[in-house]
Amino acid sequence: xxxxxxxxxxxxxxxxxxxxxxxxxxxxxxxxxxxxxxxxxxxxxxxxxxxxxxxxxxxxxxxxxxxxxxxxxxxxxxxxxxxxxxxxxxxxxxxxxxxxxxxxxxxxxxxxxxxxxxxxxxxxxxxxxxxxxxxxxxxxxxxxxxxxxxxxxxxxxxxxxxxxxxxxxxxxxxxxxxxxxxxxxxxxxxxxxxxxxxxxxxxxxxxxxxxxxxxxxxxxxxxxxxxxxxxxxxxxxxxxxxxxxxxxxxxxxxxxxxxxxxxxxxxxxxxxxxxxxxxxxxxxxxxxxxxxxxxxxxxxxxxxxxxxxxxxxxxxxxxxxxxxxxxxxxxxxxxxxxxxxxxxxxxxxxxxxxxxxxxxxxxxxxxxxxxxxxxxxxxxxxxxxxxxxxxxxxxxxxxxxxxxxxxxxxxxxxxxxxxxxxxxxxxxxxxxxxxxxxxxxxxxxxxxxxxxxxxxxxxxxxxxxxxxxxxxxxxxxxxxxxxxxxxxxxxxxxxxxxxxxxxxxxxxxxxxxxxxxxxxxxxxxxxxxxxxxxxxxxxxxxxxxxxxxxxxxxxxxxxxxxxxxxxxxxxxxxxxxxxxxxxxxxxxxxxxxxxxxxxxxxxxxxxxxxxxxxxxxxxxxxxxxxxxxxxxxxxxxxxxxxxxxxxxxxxxxxxxxxxxxx
Amino acid sequence: xxxxxxxxxxxxxxxxxxxxxxxxxxxxxxxxxxxxxxxxxxxxxxxxxxxxxxxxxxxxxxxxxxxxxxxxxxxxxxxxxxxxxxxxxxxxxxxxxxxxxxxxxxxxxxxxxxxxxxxxxxxxxxxxxxxxxxxxxxxxxxxxxxxxxxxxxxxxxxxxxxxxxxxxxxxxxxxxxxxxxxxxxxxxxxxxxxxxxxxxxxxxxxxxxxxxxxxxxxxxxxxxxxxxxxxxxxxxxxxxxxxxxxxxxxxxxxxxxxxxxxxxxxxxxxxxxxxxxxxxxxxxxxxxxxxxxxxxxxxxxxxxxxxx
Numbered sequence: 001x002x003x004x005x006x007x008x009x010x011x012x013x014x015x016x017x018x019x020x021x022x023x024x025x026x027x028x029x030x031x032x033x034x035x036x037x038x039x040x041x042x043x044x045x046x047x048x049x050x051x052x053x054x055x056x057x058x059x060x061x062x063x064x065x066x067x068x069x070x071x072x073x074x075x076x077x078x079x080x081x082x083x084x085x086x087x088x089x090x091x092x093x094x095x096x097x098x099x100x101x102x103x104x105x106x107x108x109x110x111x112x113x114x115x116x117x118x119x120x121x122x123x124x125x126x127x128x129x130x131x132x133x134x135x136x137x138x139x140x141x142x143x144x145x146x147x148x149x150x151x152x153x154x155x156x157x158x159x160x161x162x163x164x165x166x167x168x169x170x171x172x173x174x175x176x177x178x179x180x181x182x183x184x185x186x187x188x189x190x191x192x193x194x195x196x197x198x199x200x201x202x203x204x205x206x207x208x209x210x211x212x213x214x215x216x217x218x219x220x221x222x223x224x225x226x227x228x229x230x231x232x233x234x235x236x237x238x239x240x241x242x243x244x245x246x247x248x249x250x251x252x253x254x255x256x257x258x259x260x261x262x263x264x265x266x267x268x269x270x271x272x273x274x275x276x277x278x279x280x281x282x283x284x285x286x287x288x289x290x291x292x293x294x295x296x297x298x299x300x301x302x303x304x305x306x307x308x309x310x311x312x313x314x315x316x317x318x319x320x321x322x323x324x325x326x327x328x329x330x331x332x333x334x335x336x337x338x339x340x341x342x343x344x345x346x347x348x349x350x351x352x353x354x355x356x357x358x359x360x361x362x363x364x365x366x367x368x369x370x371x372x373x374x375x376x377x378x379x380x381x382x383x384x385x386x387x388x389x390x391x392x393x394x395x396x397x398x399x400x401x402x403x404x405x406x407x408x409x410x411x412x413x414x415x416x417x418x419x420x421x422x423x424x425x426x427x428x429x430x431x432x433x434x435x436x437x438x439x440x441x442x443x444x445x446x447x448x449x450x451x452x453x454x455x456x457x458x459x460x461x462x463x464x465x466x467x468x469x470x471x472x473x474x475x476x477x478x479x480x481x482x483x484x485x486x487x488x489x490x491x492x493x494x495x496x497x498x499x500x501x502x503x504x505x506x507x508x509x510x511x512x513x514x515x516x517x518x519x520x521x522x523x524x525x526x527x528x529x530x531x532x533x534x535x536x537x538x539x540x541x542x543x544x545x546x547x548x549x550x551x552x553x554x555x556x557x558x559x560x561x562x563x564x565x566x567x568x569x570x571x572x573x574x575x576x577x578x579x580x581x582x583x584x585x586x587x588x589x590x591x592x593x594x595x596x597x598x599x600x601x602x603x604x605x606x607x608x609x610x611x612x613x614x615x616x617x618x619x620x621x622x623x624x625x626x627x628x629x630x631x632x633x634x635x636x637x638x639x640x641x642x643x644x645x646x647x648x649x650x651x652x653x654x655x656x657x658x659x660x661x662x
Numbered sequence: 663x664x665x666x667x668x669x670x671x672x673x674x675x676x677x678x679x680x681x682x683x684x685x686x687x688x689x690x691x692x693x694x695x696x697x698x699x700x701x702x703x704x705x706x707x708x709x710x711x712x713x714x715x716x717x718x719x720x721x722x723x724x725x726x727x728x729x730x731x732x733x734x735x736x737x738x739x740x741x742x743x744x745x746x747x748x749x750x751x752x753x754x755x756x757x758x759x760x761x762x763x764x765x766x767x768x769x770x771x772x773x774x775x776x777x778x779x780x781x782x783x784x785x786x787x788x789x790x791x792x793x794x795x796x797x798x799x800x801x802x803x804x805x806x807x808x809x810x811x812x813x814x815x816x817x818x819x820x821x822x823x824x825x826x827x828x829x830x831x832x833x834x835x836x837x838x839x840x841x842x843x844x845x846x847x848x849x850x851x852x853x854x855x856x857x858x859x860x861x862x863x864x865x866x867x868x869x870x871x872x873x874x875x876x877x878x879x880x881x882x883x884x885x886x887x888x889x890x891x892x893x894x895x896x897x898x899x900x901x902x903x904x905x906x907x908x909x910x911x912x913x914x915x916x917x918x919x920x921x922x923x924x925x926x927x928x929x930x931x932x933x934x935x936x937x938x939x940x941x942x943x944x945x946x947x948x949x950x951x952x953x954x955x956x957x958x959x960x961x962x963x964x965x966x967x968x969x970x
Contacts, residue, residue, distance in 0.1 A: 250681060282681055294956055295898035300682050335685050338928070340896050346969060348899070348928030349685060350849055392687065394850025398923045401851055401906055447925065504905030508925060510898055510955045 046113075048544075048571055049582055049610050051627050052158045052171065052657040054190070055108050055116065055140070063530045063546050064121055064136070066564045070243040070644040072165060072195055073208040073236070074109035078642070080123055080489065080528050081550045081563050082135035085439040085497075086466070089138045090130045091232070093275070093309040093324070094257060095360075099283035099301035100248075101334045101352045101441060101448045104241060108140065110234040110253040110281070112212035114158070114171040115186040117143045123489060124470045125415035125432030128382045129364045130309075131326050132411035132436045134468040134493060142230060143184050147220055149177040153662075160627075160657030164650050165206065167192035182228075184216040194240070197648035198637030205240030205247055205289065224263040231256045243644035244451050245293060245511055249286035255279040274310040294341070295510050301334035301353070318370040323363070326384075330358045332440045336447070350508075352448050355391030356440040360384055362411065378430075379416035386411050386437040388461070390444045396461050398446075399504065399517065403461045407443070411435040411465065417472075424479050432470040438463045442497050442518045449509040450499070452644050453599030455516040456507045457499050464520055467494040482535040489528050496524035496554070498598075522555040526563075545570040551593065561598035562642050565591040582629070583611045591641040601646065606638030612655075623661045630654045698845065701731055705797075709810040712745075713737050714799060717778075723795075724819040725788050726826040727840040727857055732770055732779040734801060743803050746772070748779045751798040751873055752814075754787065763878035765838045765859035784840045784859060785816045786828060798873055822969040823847055829964060831936070831944035836861040838880075839888070839934070839966065842917060847924050847970045854890070854922040856910055858883050858936070882916040889935040891949055892922050893959050895967070896929060900955035929969050933962035 047053050047061040056075040059065045067075040068083070079087040089107040090096070098105040120139040122129075127137025145154070155174035161167065173186035191209040194202050211234070218228040232255040239248035259275035285299040307328030314321040334353040340346075362384025370376045386409040390396055393405040417430030438459070441448055445459035469492040476485030499516035507514055531547040546569045552560040571584035587607035594600040612629025635652040643649065702721030707714055717731040718724075732750065734743040748770045756762045764786045770779035787793050795816050800809045819825065826840035843855035862879040869876075888910035894902040902925070910920030924930060935946030946964035 252681065284682060295896075300684070302684065333684060336926075337685065338898065338926070340898055340928075345896075346928055348894070348896070348926045349687075350926035351687070392849070394848050397851050398849075398925055399905055502905070505925075506903040506951070507900070507953050508902050510900060513953065 048573065049584055049612050049629060049631070050655065050657070051614065051625060051659060052160050052169070053113055055111055055113055055119075058113060059108060059119060059138075062119075062121055063532070063548055063569075064123060064528075065138075066562075066642055068103075068562060068642045068644060069640075069647075069649075070104065071208075071239070071241040071647070072192065072206045072650070073210070073239050073241075074105055074248075076103050076106045077108055077138060078562060079121065079135040079138060080491070081526060081552060082491075083562065085442060086133065086135040086436065087138060088127065088131045088133045088136075089140075091140045091255060092142050092230075092257070093130055093139060093311070093326070094255070094277040094279065095131065095305055095307055095326070095328045095330070096253070096255060096279050096281065097303045097305055097330050097332060097358075097440070099251070099281040099303035099332070099334070100285070101299070101301060101445060102244060102285075102451075104239075104244070104248055104285070105251050105281070105283050108138075109236065109251075110212075110255065111140050111142075111232060112171065112186070112188045112210070112214075112234070114156070114173045114188055115142055115184075115212065115214040115232060117141045124430075124472060124491070125381075125413050125434045125468070126366075126378070126417065126430075128380070128413040128415065128434055129322065129324050129366055131360060131362060131364075132382065132384050132386065132413060132434060134434060134436045134466055134491070142214070142216065142232075143173070143175070143186070144216065144218070144228070145175040145177050145182050145184050147177060147182055147218070147226070148179040152177055156659060156661045158657060158659040160655060162192070162653055162655040164653035165192040165195035180220050182216075182218040185214065187213045195650045195653075198632065198635050198651040199648075200635070200651060201648075203242050203647060203650075205242045208236065208239040210234070210236045210239075224265065226261050227259065228261070229256070229258045243647045245290055245449075246285045246287035246297075246299070247289060249284045251281070251283040253279065253281045268314050268316055269312050270315050271313040272311070274308070276306075276308055278304075278306040280304045293510065296339040297509075298337040298339075299334065299352070301332070303330060303332045305330040320368050322366040324365075325361075325363050327361045328359070330440075332356045332358070350446060351392055351395055352446050353440055353444060354393070354395040354446060356444045357387075357389040357391070358437075358440060359387040364413075374421050376419045377416065378419070381412070381414040382434075383413075384411040385409070388437070388440075388443055390461065393461075395446045396444055396459070399458050399502070400461060407461055409435075409437045409465055411437060415470075424477055426474075426476045426478070428472075428474045430470075430472045432468070432472075434468050434470075435465040436468070437465060438497055438518065445518070447508040447515075449512055450516075451511065453499075453516070454511060454513045455499060455501070456509055456512045456514070458502065458505070458515060458517045460518045463497060463518060464495040466497055466520075468492070469494075480536075482533070484531075484533045486531050487529070491526040493524045493526065494522070495520035497521075498524075498554070498560075524552060524554050524560060526550070526552040526560070540575040542573045543571070544573070558597060559593045559595040559600075561595040561600050563593065565589050565593065565603075565641055578616050580614045580616075581611075582613070583609070585609050588640055594641065600641070603639060603641040603643075603646070606636055606640070608636050608638065609633045621662050625659045625661075626656075627658075628654070628656045701729075704730075705812060705814050707810065707812045708737060710808060711737050712743055712803070712808065714810065714812075716797075723783070723785060723814055723816045724824065725785050725816055726819045726824045727842045728783050728785065730770075730781050730783060731773075731776075732781070732799075733777070734779075734803075742777050745779075745801040745803050748772075748801040749799065749875065750781050750783070751875060751878055752783050752785065752795055753798060753873055753878065754793050754795045756793075761873070763873075763880070765840075765857070765861075765880040768875055768879070782857070784826060784838055784857065786826070786838070787816070788818045789814070789816045821845060822967060825966045825968060827964070827966050829945055832942075833938070833944055835863070835944075837883070837936070837945065839936070839964075841932075841966060841968070847922075847968070849924055849926055851906070852922050852924060854910060854920045854932075856888060856918045856920075857916070858886055858888065858918055882912075883938075884916075885912060885939040886918070886944075887911055887937040887941070888918055888920065889937065889946070890920050890922060891933040891951075891962070892924070893931050893933060893949065893961075894926075894928060895931045895959040895961065897956050897958045899928075899959070900953045900957070901950065901959040902953070903951070924970070927970055929967065931959065931961050932966045932968060934964045934966070935962065936964060 171188040257277035338348040364382030366380040413434035415432035472489035474487040569586040591603040614627035698720035704718040765784040767781035770781040904923035908921035910918035
């Protein structure tokens, strides 16, 4: 339970800033060590029900994250009920952009749980450190073993089987640590067939297979400095998307970086860390397995990004600060080639991303000042420059004649937050202001088919910046036996970008019913609230519960899509000797505030029950854990508000896994 | 260590190379259509000490619209002849054996800067055994009239973007519409240029030596409107169209200018409705605008198919 406390504490309270301070304090040991908290975090990528989870399953255990699901793989994470354009998703601060116009490849699909140390989620403008954002930031932190650990070799191996979709996985990671040299390596395979819903019907095209490997090498160049190179290679093949009219044939990502880190014993600056990075993503769809498609279409996409992230941590007395410089250049290309029934005839070709370049350069700062024992103030901001260029701007001119080929934007952000701790109570209030630029699709997309509302979407290069005004507050109470915390945030977003039906043009994609253009609403309002509680019923019996509520409306008072209805999660955890028993229940209430305008229909309430038990034993230097459990124990048939095309979710799934640590 | 880094870098490059090649968009458009910018000699012949050279784009006469440049030189002095009143008349034999012409500019216009005579011809068929095209050219030099006849070859226009159509309008007049530009459309806004011509029915019987120009007279119609609705006819495209198109109206050079947006490469049909000065429909029907996947698009009775 304590462990879980740390997990959730780190994830949701944004202790990361403090983690950086800890790092600074460790300098006195005159060793380059990664922060202790990251070492602890090695065991963090697991949910309370399952010890071997996918990145998606892990993210799902956060109460700030919900998912749009198009199948069993590559779920699109929504932060604060906002889609991925509104959040910055980074891997160790590196920007990576998916290569699929239909969002079949969120960045989270290019990593694997065994090469991550933790996932750092920040809400709203507090997440502006990595770049302009509205919803916040999700930073996937890779494993990075410290130099000179007592244990030279360490690692883990996990294997398991899930019965519902016959998922079989093998995950292994190994680390070597000496005083001079560190190696981190991981490799993973996952393969799953179609899953079955709660009516025991097979959901066709829901299979997937994924291979992921990573390697990191660090070398200590002096007692206070080190260099590190990292690479992740990910390949997903034959991935079904039951909610879409096509599947994924192949997606590949290579994510590389080289960094230099310098610690300072004296002075204001404690750590300086600079990283150069490059990543290339390719994504090829496949519609040949869908006989319902009248027209065969090739839809390849490519996204290449290179960039620089440079960070310095400063500390003076009870004031600490983190300054970061972000620079990146991304080129996104997506094509569509349609083949007429008579294949001898000429194919039809267009770009859905006409070679869209995005360049960003920005400086951000996070400050934290403990001005009394009881209170702390955090404040910061960023100033960024965003540049877009569409190489084949003539595509954009079809709907927006004469629009400029290049566009520059200035993206400022500011936030402040005050925290007060009085005995067992803690309170915080905060506010934020920030801009974001439209994404490649929103700005320059061309006939991007959205199978949810069945419209073709056209980007508008002239969109204004989306401007977010944000307020947040929390109140909590904690003692040795129990804790309770309530958090709310509210976003008033000007120029909120949505797709609106265009009176011009006619659909291009076979299944579509019309054309929508990205336009700015005058404003939109989003409200999120969560209530968390925990209680130790007995010494070894713990209860935890979460209640989440969100509401979002446009300037007409209409509902926005993909907003989580009132939902809950409750769990019990019991420990007995080397056994752990967990059971949890979660569900949504009916999605009454759905948005028919965006293709949503009423999703009914559902409740699912999960249970698992694990047993840990040691032999020699190894620690092994065996787990067996069931998700959706009563085989409920359900589909949530965020299931694309209302595809049913997985029915009863019995999972087993075995993990060795050494 | 060094070896390892080297290995990794090599590995990176190997992995970075793409699985599928990107489409070379510019080449994609080029392969189907080559545009011709250059005027080259298409035919040259001599008469009574003068050389007549006619230039056309790519040195070829094609079915459809041809801009022509005619030069007359004195063979002896090899200098440009001081010719005037240059007339140009193409004649062929139609299926029923009648001698017919095609839309053309009869009296060519002198371009003093370049020292040639410019005009155009809209050949309505390709040359073959049954249909031979002859040019009848006359000019005056120093008050002396010259006449000459020359067989030419009209080739098939493989670029469908320069297609033409001929039809009889509701006013019983014979019309010709020919596409002039773009030769090489883009997925973009394209300025669409067309010529619209009418055959002037002769009011008098032929007189004088053959050919009597009054029997073969065509004019550019003025102040008509060509309403445009471009669509993709493939069944799989479901009658797809594009936004922001503009109807064709006449500009000072006599040709009709409008805007067509092509949203992707492939087969397109330009559906037209032709209106006269008073807004009366002379030809063409309104096409359905519904998106009908799986059904071949219905075309206007006045249309030109293009492909790029």
